Amino acid sequence: MSLTDSDKEVVWHPFTQMKTADSPLAITRAKGALLYDENDRAYIDCNSSWWVNVHGHCHPHIGQAITQQFAQLDHVLLAGVTHPKVVELAEKVIHILPEGFSKVFYSDNGSTAVEVAIKMVMQYWYNHGIEKHRFLALDGAYHGDTFGAMSLGQRGYFNKPFESFFFEADFLEFPTAENHQETLEKAEQLFQTGEFAGVIVEPLVQGSAGMRMYDATWLNQLLAMAKKYNVLIIFDEIMTGWGRTGELFAMNRCNDTPDIVCLSKGLTGGVLPLGLTVAKQHIYNAFLDDDTLKALLHGHSFTGNPLACAAACASIELFEEPQTKENIEFICHAHGVFKAQLEAQDYPIKEIRQCGTILAIEVETGSESSYFSSIRVEAIRHFLAHGMLLRPLGNVIFLNPPYCIHEEELNTCYSAIEGFLQKVGASA
Numbered sequence: 001m002s003l004t005d006s007d008k009e010v011v012w013h014p015f016t017q018m019k020t021a022d023s024p025l026a027i028t029r030a031k032g033a034l035l036y037d038e039n040d041r042a043y044i045d046c047n048s049s050w051w052v053n054v055h056g057h058c059h060p061h062i063g064q065a066i067t068q069q070f071a072q073l074d075h076v077l078l079a080g081v082t083h084p085k086v087v088e089l090a091e092k093v094i095h096i097l098p099e100g101f102s103k104v105f106y107s108d109n110g111s112t113a114v115e116v117a118i119k120m121v122m123q124y125w126y127n128h129g130i131e132k133h134r135f136l137a138l139d140g141a142y143h144g145d146t147f148g149a150m151s152l153g154q155r156g157y158f159n160k161p162f163e164s165f166f167f168e169a170d171f172l173e174f175p176t177a178e179n180h181q182e183t184l185e186k187a188e189q190l191f192q193t194g195e196f197a198g199v200i201v202e203p204l205v206q207g208s209a210g211m212r213m214y215d216a217t218w219l220n221q222l223l224a225m226a227k228k229y230n231v232l233i234i235f236d237e238i239m240t241g242w243g244r245t246g247e248l249f250a251m252n253r254c255n256d257t258p259d260i261v262c263l264s265k266g267l268t269g270g271v272l273p274l275g276l277t278v279a280k281q282h283i284y285n286a287f288l289d290d291d292t293l294k295a296l297l298h299g300h301s302f303t304g305n306p307l308a309c310a311a312a313c314a315s316i317e318l319f320e321e322p323q324t325k326e327n328i329e330f331i332c333h334a335h336g337v338f339k340a341q342l343e344a345q346d347y348p349i350k351e352i353r354q355c356g357t358i359l360a361i362e363v364e365t366g367s368e369s370s371y372f373s374s375i376r377v378e379a380i381r382h383f384l385a386h387g388m389l390l391r392p393l394g395n396v397i398f399l400n401p402p403y404c405i406h407e408e409e410l411n412t413c414y415s416a417i418e419g420f421l422q423k424v425g426a427s428a
């Protein structure tokens with residue numbers, strides 16, 4: 001039996017209609033920006049395996065760090081216990097984030113990092129004895145698949161069956177040049193009620209919504225407003241962190257910083273699951289009391305896992321190397337050149353967007369943009385045939401490759417994208 005046949009017998013895949021989906025690609029090894037299938041055919045990992053694998057696959061520095069850690073300490077609980085790597089990582093993260101963050105809470109993935117942030121905000125007000133129960137998020141938001149994160153995400157798309165179980169939230173129209181002022185006025189009206197506990201955003205780029213981008217000026221104004229009205233602000237940097245926007249964090253492009261930031265995905269170089277919710281001191285202080293019930297009574301079995309912490313420390317060391325910065329700059333530049341090249345052609349494109357190493361092409365299909373656009377499956381097949389694993393967000397084709405991608409690999413991606421656009425154009 002082939003691996004894909006065996007898979008069909010026992011594996012239930014994420015985000016997949018198992019009845020109609022194509023057989024999964026059987027990947028057996030990986031190196032750098034390449035994934036290899038069971039016949040040793042190579043595929044460029046165009047989206048860094050769900051946007052996590054920032055340094056490329058099987059990086060020796062990260063591998064070595066995990067191996068060394070395994071020889072020393074594989075796992076230990078984090079309640080009432082500490083270990084060197086959990087401290088080292090917290091110190092490293094606080095050091096590389098903009099000034100002001102002081103406490104790191106560990107969890108297992110992006111969704112749990114957001115879940116913790118939401119609980120921190122809720123309990124912050126609870127512990128202060130202040131009634132504030134409303135949350136604000138952006139239309140199109142995606143913060144994960146756990147219930148708190150789903151409650152603050154775009155309703156309807158992926159979560160219809162669960163909607164009646166969500167807590168209430170208000171959603172602000174996605175900011176554009178046209179509604180810039182209007183959306184900020186709306187936020188101000190809401191904040192003026194004094195009922196808002198928190199606001200959450202994916203800073204500068206909404207990932208799952210189709211790599212939708214908005215400018216730092218708007219975000220700066222929202223940040224200032226949240227501070228003015230005493231609404232706690234969470235930046236979900238799970239996708240935008242770790243160099244994706246060209247800066248180490250999207251917030252490096254802002255004038256101010258949020259109260260809480262959520263990190264995951266590229267945190268471990270995409271090698272092991274880990275989530276961090278990093279808070280400023282005033283958040284932490286709200287939980288300090290003689291009363292145990294005022295503590296943040298939240299945790300996971302693998303909280304602060306030493307292997308994941310070792311991988312994350314090694315990944316941060318790689319970010320400190322000039323080569324990583326050069327690689328990021330190279331991708332930013334190459335994307336910019338390709339974007340200009342596409343804009344000069346007459347391809348069926350609604351919009352091309354770029355923020356740092358993320359390049360998104362919203363393909364004109366004649367109907368509204370949607371995750372369920374029929375060209376999605378067509379695109380996946382086209383790119384697989386060209387030796388690329390690229391999963392579009394509906395009719396949005398995008399590249400956010402590992403930073404170690406070679407120039408010729410990137411050029412292969414660009415040519416295959418042009419080929420796909422020609423195909424769509426010809427069939428229109």
Ligand SMILES: Cc1ncc(COP(=O)(O)O)c(C=O)c1O
Pocket residue numbers: 109110111112114142143144145202207208236237238239240264265
């Ligand atoms: C912005 C953002 N937040 C949260 C998440 C959830 O992370 P995870 O899939 O690790 O739970 C994602 C995942 O894509 C994301 O893009």
